Amino acid sequence: MSATIQSIEAILVDIPTIRPHKLSMTTMGVQTMVIVRMKDSEGLEGLGEATTIGGLAYGPESPESVKLTIDTYFTPQLVGQRADNINTLKVMLNRSTRGNNLARSAIETALLDLQGKRLNRPVSDLLGGAVHQHLPVLWTLASGDTAKDIEEALGLIETRRHCDFKLKIGSRPVLDDVRHVAAIKAAVGDSASVRVDVNQAWDEASAAKGMAELQAAGIDLVEQPTPMKDHAALVRLAAKFHLPILADEAVADARDMYNLAAAGFSGAVAMKIAKAGGPARALEQAVVAQAAGVGLYGGTLLEGTIGTAASLHAWSTLETLHWGTEMFGPLLMKDDIVVKPLNFHDNGVDLPVGPGLGVEIDEDKLARYRRKA
């Protein structure tokens, strides 16, 4: 008799950030995680996580809506079902519900963790096996202050915690942003790769102006300069500049990747388990990108350790991550809710070991940070 799903709990957890994190659409002082605890009839527990950025500032799902989707729509369908056939469960949810990929990702992650624990194998094995045990991780500079960003970057280079940086821009006039970026690039030098994320803030003309200046300043990559739905602008900008573009909000899943590549886009894509609807679904997108010659990058929605570990298991199965990863989410938070944090060293992070995700909840910490009302 196979184990069945007995209960699913979706818990809102609020953890302050180590400093204000300033993006084009909001400034974060706290990160909210939706932690999923899925129990089966044999007493095993699968963990999942969904995050977004700034409530509804980033996209159409909020932490609160993710919890509601899971509690009201997913849980009643999943409880009582066999836990071990993940594909059948995903087909069931796909037929009865649409969108809500953040909630879907937390559920797929919890199912994979449960399956891994049942089989005594890491999640990466369930996804075909890890090619890498240590993955490169960049850091995002987003204090909003050029001098503070430079100090932060030099400290991280010194301790070999990170050697590459992504700068969040787009909230100031284009040329002010360019000055900020160029000053940081000059301070960190040639050995550090410096990229920018505009989070859709520019129109096409501003993007053309900004990209010309950023190319001259030695910037390596420009992430989502223009609005997500304007695929044509991304294609035109990619054709105009040597400076490559990283598509983020424009590409959630394999279908989006196909559409953008078919429209003539060249560059790279930020894969995120949250956007795609789970670690396995993010890897479907990777296959399309690889076939189209689009470079791969392991992206984050600033997940805590559970979501970051799930992403790492997925990215570890890929031979080449052309632009590395940004799986630093847990380091942006003041505290963690797991017993053993991830091991960040040598400009990267180790893939966690052990069955499932290889992550265990610290019950005291969870009790402290879970939302009370």
Ligand SMILES: O=C(O)C[C@H]1C=CC(=O)O1
């Ligand atoms: O890429 C994004 O838009 C989201 C995120 C990733 C790193 C970071 O600082 O913000």
Ligand SMILES: [Mn+2]
């Ligand atoms: Mn981005």
